[in-house]
Structures are given as structure tokens and as C-alpha cells.
Amino acid sequence: MHFPLRRSSLSIVRRRPAESVRAVDGVNFTIERGESVGLVGESGCGKSTLGRCIVGLYKSTAGEVRLNGLPVVANKRQRNANPRVAQIIFQDPYSSLNPRMTVRQAVLEALHVHHAIARPDAERRCSELLDLVRLSSRVAHAYPRQLSGGQRQRVSIARALAVEPELLVADEPVSALDVSVQATVLNLLADLRKDLGLTLLLIAHNMAVVRHVCDRTMVMYLGRIIETGPTERVIADPQHPYTQALLTAIPRLEPGRRSTAPALLGDPPSPIRLPPGCRFNPRCSRAEGICYEIEPGLIGGAGEGTVHAAACHFAWTTPSTVSISEPPSSQ
Ligand SMILES: Nc1ncnc2c1ncn2[C@@H]1O[C@H](COP(=O)(O)OP(=O)(O)OP(=O)(O)O)[C@@H](O)[C@H]1O
Ligand SMILES: [Mg+2]
Helix, strand or coil: EEECCCCCCCHHHHHCCEEEEECCCCCCCCCCCCCEEEECCCCCCCCCCCCCCHCCCCCCCCCCCCEECCEEECCCHHHCCCCCEEEEEEECCCCCCCCCCCCCHHHHHHHHHHHHCHHHHHHHHHHHHHHCCCHHHHHHHHHHHHHCCHHHHHHHHHHHCCCCCCCEECCCCCCCHHHHHHHHHHHHHHHHHHHHHHHHEEEEECCHHHHHHCCCEEEEEECCEEEEEEEHHHHHHHCCHHHHHHHHHCCHCCCEEEEEECCCCCCCCCCCCCCCCCCCCCCCCCHHHHHHCCCCCCCCCCCCCCCCCCCCCCCCCCCCCCCEECCCCCC
């Protein structure tokens, strides 16, 4: 997914080539039914853009998204005609709900938009959905402003689940919430996934969020997936220097951990003019000759089950520089 930049008259006159933001750039992966996959990376790396392409909110510049083998169409009418395919929930539960609708009205609306559902059935289904996201029937008549952030996010989840989607993309569903509330919403997602067999793509800034919910994690950097593998493998044995740095940035994983990985230096380069070679090279403490010339693809490590792979010329060549001596306590 490349976003073209508006060209100035000067660049048109001087015939400079049109530039674009390469928000998602050559990404290829599969999510199995019932799987829960984390997508992690710092701000601006393309996570939301990828999530929007997957549910058909953006039409990608090239390539294709398929669900159940069928191409996802970036067309509102078709999406509404077939909402069961994929739903997305966003970071900010404050802006994604209509302030003039009660919780019950908001959920009923989601039920009605997509189904011709009889009123008594809709009422029953609405109560079931509120139960499912553990909202008491007392809040059914409350307005969004009367709810806490966590409650609002539960309403968004209930609305997304109203159509029984096969895939739920949750775009940073907890980053706007208080730390104490984050765990309860994450646990809810983990339970829903188990109970409903939901397929989940969970987008987050750091590994701590995806760790308890996701079987597999993909780490994204400047539009590319630079490491992917079973979540625990990626955390215990990160191969890409960027993943290593991301892991050192999690304060909660700090106790008992010896880390020699450098913290991330500086900001990511512009996704408009990427450096030649590996796109992480300006910030990488290990970069040498080849890293400035050749962009590495994902290289898989040995092991069973889901492949653990990293896009670094030095992946699997030396022991990882980060070690975690004890797992952090789970919530
Ligand atoms: N509609 C758009 N038009 C032009 N550029 C865009 C558009 N949407 C996103 N971008 C650019 O694409 C890149 C990726 O943005 P995106 O929102 O996908 O990142 P993100 O990983 O979700 O970040 P965050 O963690 O802050 O939500 C950024 O450089 C952003 O400026
Ligand atoms: Mg985002």
C-alpha cells in the first residue's frame, strides 16, 4: 500500500519522479482459521494501514488480500453485503461510538445494519453480546460519556462481534486505556477467541500486549515484516536487532533480564526515501558492508511447527544478544 505524495509544481516542472509513502511494502503472510496473530512495531511502521487493507477499508496499490480464498473487496457496498468476513476495532473507543446512542442502541444498530433480524431476536442477541463482553445489563441504557474507557472498548467489541465475523482485526484496542484496564480487555479478547473460535489479528506497539493473547507474532518495521514466529520463540530468541531493541523497551519484562541489546537509536527514516540495503541499517549497531547493499528477505530458523524467521543478514548466525532468564508473571 503506497500513498502517492502530492507533487509540487516545481517537481513537476523539473520532472522529478513522483514520490510515495511506502506504508506497507511487500508483505506476505497467511493467518489460519482460529489463529491469533500479533502485529507489533513502533508508530508509523504501517500496522494500521495493513489492518485496513486486510478488512477492505483500503484498496492496496498492488497485491491481494484473500479471505477463505476469496479476494477482499475494498468497496463499502460489498463489505456491508458480506460483513461476516472481517471486522476491525480501533484504538480510540471515545471516537468510534456515536455519543447520542445508548449502548443497547449501538449494539442493535450493528445487528440491524447487516441482517434483517426480527426485533425480539435482536433484543435477545443484544443481551447475549453484552454478556459475552461482560458488560452488565445496567450499562445497556448508558451513553458512551457515562462509560469508562474499558467499557467503551467492550461496546466496540460487542458491535464488531454482532455480525459474527470470521476475522477480527483489533487495532491497538488497549493503548488508549489505563494500564489496569488493559489486562481485562486483553483477557476478554483471549477468551472470546477461545470460546468463539475467532481468528484474531491484534495490532500493538509492544510485545507485552500480544504476548498473552497471540500464538504467533509478526514484527513490522517501515512497512515490512522483519521477524515472524511463535510469540514465545520471538520473545525468547529474537533474531532481528530491531526485535531485540523492541523487547528491551518493555519495562515489565525488565526484572531478571540481562540485556546487551542497544536501545533503539533515533527515529525511523522516512518511509518516502528508504536507505539502500536493509531498511534498518541507519539504526542498527551491527550493520556492515552487505547491510548497506542488499535488502535481506525473511530467513527461517530450524525448528518445528510455525517457522520462526527474520529479515537480517545475521539472523541465526550468532546467539541472540538478548536473554530473558525468567518469564514475566502472567496476568
Ligand atoms: N491516508 C494516508 N495518506 C498518506 N500517508 C498515510 C496515510 N495513512 C498512513 N500514512 C502513512 O503511512 C505510514 C504508516 O502509517 P500507519 O498509520 O499505518 O502506521 P501505524 O504503524 O499504525 O502507526 P501508529 O502506531 O502510530 O498507529 C506513515 O508514514 C503514515 O504517515
Ligand atoms: Mg496505527
